Amino acid sequence: MKKNVVLIVFLLLASNLIANQISLENAKILALKNNPDLLAQKEELKSAKMDNLNAISGLLPSANISNSYTKYKPDQNFGAGPTAESSKSYRIQISQPLFNGGKIWLNSRIKNDALQISEQSYQMKKLETLAEVESKYFSVLENKSLLKIAKKALQSAITNLDVAEMKYNSGIISRADYLQLQSEKTSKEVNLIQAQNLYQTSKLQIANFLQLAVIPELQPIEFYKYSKILKHLQNISIEETDNITGEIIEIGFSKNPSLKISSISCKTGKKALLMAEGNFLPSLNLSYSKSWNKYDFMNDYDDSQNLTLSASLPLFPLVDSGTGVLKAKHNLKKTELQKISAENGIKLSLSSSFLNLVSSAKSVSAAKKAKEQAEETYKQMQERYSSGLISTNDLLSAQVLFISSQSQYTKSFYDFLRTKSSLMQQMGIEDTNVLYRIIQK
Numbered sequence: 001m002k003k004n005v006v007l008i009v010f011l012l013l014a015s016n017l018i019a020n021q022i023s024l025e026n027a028k029i030l031a032l033k034n035n036p037d038l039l040a041q042k043e044e045l046k047s048a049k050m051d052n053l054n055a056i057s058g059l060l061p062s063a064n065i066s067n068s069y070t071k072y073k074p075d076q077n078f079g080a081g082p083t084a085e086s087s088k089s090y091r092i093q094i095s096q097p098l099f100n101g102g103k104i105w106l107n108s109r110i111k112n113d114a115l116q117i118s119e120q121s122y123q124m125k126k127l128e129t130l131a132e133v134e135s136k137y138f139s140v141l142e143n144k145s146l147l148k149i150a151k152k153a154l155q156s157a158i159t160n161l162d163v164a165e166m167k168y169n170s171g172i173i174s175r176a177d178y179l180q181l182q183s184e185k186t187s188k189e190v191n192l193i194q195a196q197n198l199y200q201t202s203k204l205q206i207a208n209f210l211q212l213a214v215i216p217e218l219q220p221i222e223f224y225k226y227s228k229i230l231k232h233l234q235n236i237s238i239e240e241t242d243n244i245t246g247e248i249i250e251i252g253f254s255k256n257p258s259l260k261i262s263s264i265s266c267k268t269g270k271k272a273l274l275m276a277e278g279n280f281l282p283s284l285n286l287s288y289s290k291s292w293n294k295y296d297f298m299n300d301y302d303d304s305q306n307l308t309l310s311a312s313l314p315l316f317p318l319v320d321s322g323t324g325v326l327k328a329k330h331n332l333k334k335t336e337l338q339k340i341s342a343e344n345g346i347k348l349s350l351s352s353s354f355l356n357l358v359s360s361a362k363s364v365s366a367a368k369k370a371k372e373q374a375e376e377t378y379k380q381m382q383e384r385y386s387s388g389l390i391s392t393n394d395l396l397s398a399q400v401l402f403i404s405s406q407s408q409y410t411k412s413f414y415d416f417l418r419t420k421s422s423l424m425q426q427m428g429i430e431d432t433n434v435l436y437r438i439i440q441k
Contacts, residue, residue: 023219024137027210031133032126034211041125048118055111058104061096076295084295093289100285101278106271113268117261123428124257131425135418136206140218142414143199146407150195153403154188160395161185163386177392184396223413230416232440233361245354247438248427252350255428259346262339269332276328279321282313346426353423360416367409371402378402 022030032038067090075083097104161181168178207215236244253259290305314321381398384390424435 055108101281374405
């Protein structure tokens with residue numbers, strides 16, 4: 001019975017621990033839900049939608065109704081007829097712009113462009129948020145791994161110091177060698193403190209980014225899940241690199257939000273130019289009004305109605321309109337050049353990011369081999385040092401190499417993951433499988 005109770009308590013504690021952990025996917029969901037910068041961009045998108053609706057409403061007729069009541073002091077005389085103490089009137093007016101140089105229509109289209117730009121800005125901020133939460137998530141796991149390495153390094157330094165102490169007491173090694181190992185142990189203690197600080201700081205950063213009151217425990221990333229894509233990238237040929245880069249650039253040009261914003265801005269510039277040229281064109285408006293008037297001595301209202309078609313043609317000054325057209329032309333040319341610059345920048349960025357991804361994948365492979373070799377060397381050196389076959393300096397050199405190789409492997413792996421996130425952000429995609437399918441063709 002007692003064993004069953006202990007088992008139940010253990011299972012409850014284990015489930016609670018798992019429940020308190022969050023995965024990378026959960027972290028992304030929390031970031032999209034809670035991150036203030038993304039939420040602010042979402043509110044801006046909603047505001048742009050309202051502006052667009054207001055612009056569309058400008059194409060519709062406008063109507064207003066008014067009424068008035070007048071009290072006469074003294075009474076109003078109408079010759080030999082009755083006198084009026086007061087009067088009432090009602091009026092309704094409907095106006096419909098027919099043509100204003102295309103300004104109303106073009107303005108509605110410009111507002112629609114602004115809405116599209118706001119949508120792309122939100123998508124850009126969303127991709128940025130996803131890339132940033134991944135980077136912070138990876139930093140926590142990386143610093144956690146480095147902390148474990150620092151703990152193992154300290155424990156190894158303590159073990160070496162214990163062996164050295166016995167040798168020193170037996171007169172096998174000098175005091176200088178013994179003090180050297182003591183210094184190495186102290187150095188590892190400092191490294192451990194720094195690693196703990198980095199780990200805690202990175203946890204605070206992701207908690208703040210996700211707007212969580214409690215610092216989360218993150219589920220680890222399984223290295224083996226990336227072995228297939230790493231192997232493919234490590235064995236990729238130059239020809240394959242060129243082909244994949246071309247496909248990545250093609251997707252980036254079709255999905256990258258900043259490029260879409262540049263294209264929309266060019267369209268807006270063309271509409272603004274048409275609006276400026278429309279200042280030379282006439283305006284045509286139609287209005288209809290009907291009014292009802294009644295003095296207090298009248299039984300019924302008198303009514304009247306008017307239908308007005310008004311037209312106007314700008315004559316002077318024309319300088320403002322002419323300079324407005326020239327300004328719109330310059331602005332359009334500027335946006336077109338900015339689009340070319342953005343395309344060149346994105347193309348270069350996508351190419352270099354993919355090359356960095358290939359390079360980082362190869363670095364992971366090299367770092368893994370170096371770590372395995374350094375680990376085997378260090379184990380042999382420890383045995384040889386215990387047998388008195390090597391000096392203290394030889395042991396410390398092997399230890400430094402082993403610790404360095406462990407850290408390098410950890411950093412290279414998480415650098416690979418961060419590079420992948422950055423490349424996806426520049427491509428304008430959220431699904432990792434899209435990138436993997438291109439690479440593994």
